[in-house]
Amino acid sequence: MSRISMQQLIDFGLSYFMARGFSETAARAIADAGVSAQAFGITTHGLNQWLYIRGGIAAQTIDPGAEPEILREQGAIVHLTGPRVPGQTMMKQALDMVVPKARANGIAMAAIKKSHWIGAVGPYLIPVAEQGLLAQAWAQNSACADCAPIGGIEATFSTNPLALAVPTGGTPMIADFSTATVAMGKVNALIKAGRKADSPIFRDADGNLTDDPAVVCDGGSILFTGGSDYGHKGYAMSLWCEALTAMAGGDCNNPDLPQSQSINLTVIDPDAFTGRERYLTEFQRLTTRIKNVRRLPGVDTIRLPGERGFACLAESQKAGVPIDDSLRESLDAMADEADVQRL
């Protein structure tokens, strides 16, 4: 494992993707998204975003010259598509458009259909919350078969995540979690480590509950958030995410079609309601109270969602972003193939 400064990584990403034919704007969006997720401690959806795009270029599913297409921009909404555009570029375009619309209208929504993978959702929302706005984002994957409907055995849903961002006056609250009990990154990590889950959060191909992650790759499924007793909650949330996908004109879960992502992003301005000052005062009163409750044995502090991520970010800013050896090798290979300087 080595540590590389955030700026070095961003510069590297910028050089690499510009060398591969992307505009400076697109290359910067891709560079920023990968580095900010990795620096936030999200290794499953961090710099491997770059490898995914590199694969997309090779497979010709990504075209470095393609630009986001604005299908509609009206009232408080933005509707975008970009079938051969990286998800990072789509997200940048959506955020650039939806933030001023939220300020103008109090609330605004961007819907993206047929995007490529955007990586981790939460980090995109950090600058939104830092500007004093609330944000909610749903990301749907069209072709993964991870979760089965309640009462069913066959997986017909991806692990469709939800991210929530809330200004606090200090570092924002950033939550980012799957509507499934665990995301596939966690399943793969358990399998790789030869470990079971702490509780039976999977069903095998016959519908039996099990703690064995391997069943997910063998006709089984991951339980929805809420588990075997209360999984109707994650099920409803995942269906909501699919409905937003249909609304965007994207593909609801459909293994017969090529994989795509649909993203739905809502931004809200507290100044349209009670005003930022009253909002922050009241929310800070709550968080101060929460942080001072009696704690469970062994718990050193009560955290808001995202606090561990911001601790990783602070450490990344100070000491560099941790890069494991296999990722380093991939980055070196990228440098060599595009004839840009290695990190």
Next chain:
Amino acid sequence: MSRISMQQLIDFGLSYFMARGFSETAARAIADAGVSAQAFGITTHGLNQWLYIRGGIAAQTIDPGAEPEILREQGAIVHLTGPRVPGQTMMKQALDMVVPKARANGIAMAAIKKSHWIGAVGPYLIPVAEQGLLAQAWAQNSACADCAPIGGIEATFSTNPLALAVPTGGTPMIADFSTATVAMGKVNALIKAGRKADSPIFRDADGNLTDDPAVVCDGGSILFTGGSDYGHKGYAMSLWCEALTAMAGGDCNNPDLPQSQSINLTVIDPDAFTGRERYLTEFQRLTTRIKNVRRLPGVDTIRLPGERGFACLAESQKAGVPIDDSLRESLDAMADEADVQRL
């Protein structure tokens, strides 16, 4: 248990609340909300809404002459308050304003602060989804101490629910669930029946996990949705609900102040995005597929959220709304005190 027709119940509610001094519009909103929730099978948040308002009038926390106050109506947002107005009247006002705003802007949000109890959230959204619109609603209670922050022991959150409504072409999908593993209605029902939960979804006053619901009333708490391993999800959702409350200018959880509710309602029009027809075609493709997957043993059908409620509603429309004897007695007492005809 007796069954009374929905129309008779609505007429009774209208007569009673008009006799108590409410306008016809307000009385109808209160009558409709109670009956539609009860007919949908929601007995914990159904006709007992009426008893709650009756109690509010007696305690002078509800004023039959008070009207919803529009704090702001601008762009895609509506901001409302009504400290002495029933929650049902507030919700009617919010829905009447936000639906046309959603059609005009693609998306619109209504935020209500310092409302009285609105009862069940989901049924309010049925007519919205029946008009082809998507809706998301969060309801916060300011003074209940039900859930503790992750890592903490002291309860500092209510069971803040989320409702999601989605048009399907047929009966809408209506989900309505707590950000806690179970709502207080379920806790009270378990206690009354002398039963334990199926799994340890509570913590006692010392922080120990238990399946005993009695601890909740004795310094304990209900785990957030996701339980002991994944409760950070319900925690994040409940914090989001509190942030929306602060944004509305309402009271975040605060046991030192009188109880109030803050409601946040978002309505979205598919016609602003891909258009209703494409939306419905794609979402129906998914739901048809879901309904036809292999089922777990003993499962007769795969349901969408709300299907059981709509089955109750159909039965209520056909055979009348089920009213248990104790509720019937309360309704008779209401009739006598207001000098209106008993049911």
